[in-house]
Amino acid sequence: MRKYSRFAAAALIALAAATGAVQAEDAADPVVATIGPAEIRESEMQLAIAGLDPQLANLPDEQKRVAALSSLIDIKLLAADATKEGLNETDEFKQRIGYLTERELHNAFFKKHVIDSITPEEVKARYDKEIATIVPEDEVHARHILVKTEEEAKVIIADLDAGKDFIEIAKEKSTDPNKSEGGDLGYFSKGRMVPEFEAAAFALEKGAYSKEPVKTQFGYHVIRIEDKRKQQPPALDQVERQVRQLVMRDKYLDFLEKAKAASSVEIADPALKTAYEAVSNPQAEGEGEPEAPAAQEQE
Template sequence: MTFPLLSRALAGTLFLSASVLAVQAQEAAPPAPEVAEPAAAPADPAAVIARVGSSEITEGDLAAAAADLSAQFQQLPPEQRRVALLAALVDIRSLSLQAEEAGLQDDALTERRIAFLRDRALHNAYFERNGVETITDEELRARYDEEVAATEPVEEVHARHILVPTREEAEALITELDGGAEFEALASEHSSDPGSGQRGGDLGFFGPGQMVPAFEAAAYALEPGSYTPEPVESQFGWHIIEVLEKRMAEPPAFEQVREQVRQLLMREKYIELVEAARENLTVEYLDPEMETQIRAMEAAIAGADAEGAGEAAADEAAQEEAPVPAGEPAPAD
């Protein structure tokens, strides 16, 4: 189940460049649990842990570098990451000192890059303090409840199938089923779908849009305990479908989608912070063509937001069948 408001909030991030989003994900978001460092007593940021010539590297330097570099060492065991990070920082400091001796800090392009990196660091620090760190458990839970309430429950189907290359083969198998043959046994013996065939053709539960249209339409039309009287054709071959059960899908548990909800709130807070920051600033684009493109992008985002709101209102007012699914390819198994 996907939360409907997520796509509308995500549209707003088109204001950001891909590089800013990448930095935001790496520096503002907390590390994933599988790569988090083991708990330890806070280190003194001023403690010196290495010297490169006369230059000192402190615990604070290491912590600052971790935001940019830790992703490179995710595959290392936790006890080796700190060592690898320090080794990388020594290499960086060594070449940095050589660059300063060569006067590269005065190069025009390098100056611009340093200025950009400073802006980016301040941008991320501001967003982390005023956006990321403000998200509370209560806010996450409230947003989860809001999304669940706004999500229309959908019917799921538990089905199995037999997939064969030709209609003639499918018709012959239906004849066997009509004569009392076991569906699971025929699927295990004849199905060309290796994944589900090993499970007696069992596909588990699926919802609207998860199967190709012809397969989905046939499955939803069946009553539990019945199979298709005629073969169903798709780009994968010819199917015989048996429906075992139907149910209304349950919303995902809060802990399952906690990070998804958190990302949604982070994006929204980011947009709010940027809009507030730009309220009292005049932004002037000196390239008319680029300004036209930016205005068009902003208008498209605003239109998408309005369309999404209109669709939500229409869905709430209408008491009709669910819309025709997009027809995504059937699962590999």
């Protein structure tokens, strides 16, 4: 998704915010520091913390507050000097402020009407829709015993024929790192294992073990199938974030489509117009499809 800095414009707007809040507001948003007549309030600190470099995200809270405060002091000191020089009155600065303001308004609209409007029912409905399109693949739950030679594998098969326990043999003789789990490989679908192993595993019935050693690049295997089933879809709680992103994208595209239908967009450069239309078509699939802006969801 495209990345939008919500801190840049917010910090500039905060610098221009009026002072003199009522006592109740002071209590809710206390002054953390002053630089001459300028104040740094807790609300600005929170904005600065949210805008810290991602590399600082894992710092302890107190260190993040120090980094945020240092950043705010630097900003206010040089912003005051810039104002004295009249840099805030230049056309370039006003143009940038206009862009940042519109970008933040876009993000505020996105948060209100897209992120904050998503309901659990919408997420569940989209999850059900996605799950319904999945064609479940066959899966097997297998165990194996891996040895270096064909002769060793044949001895193991003879022991199994004589009634010895597969799991115990695996723990004792297998050279695979999962020997302590009795050679348990869990469930897997086709395409997950090397071809020779996969072909042998899927050819066996539930409860059966291979009657001939299965040779692969790793050595010789004796395979037993514990279970066969159709692949299970992931539970909603496992993919909820991804499903929410799909709902978010669809809502965003719907708002864009309606906004574009209500306004005329003219692009002077023909090549640029063609390229824009190619990536802005809501019906497009794949890389050309517009994406919702990256935005922090409220946890």
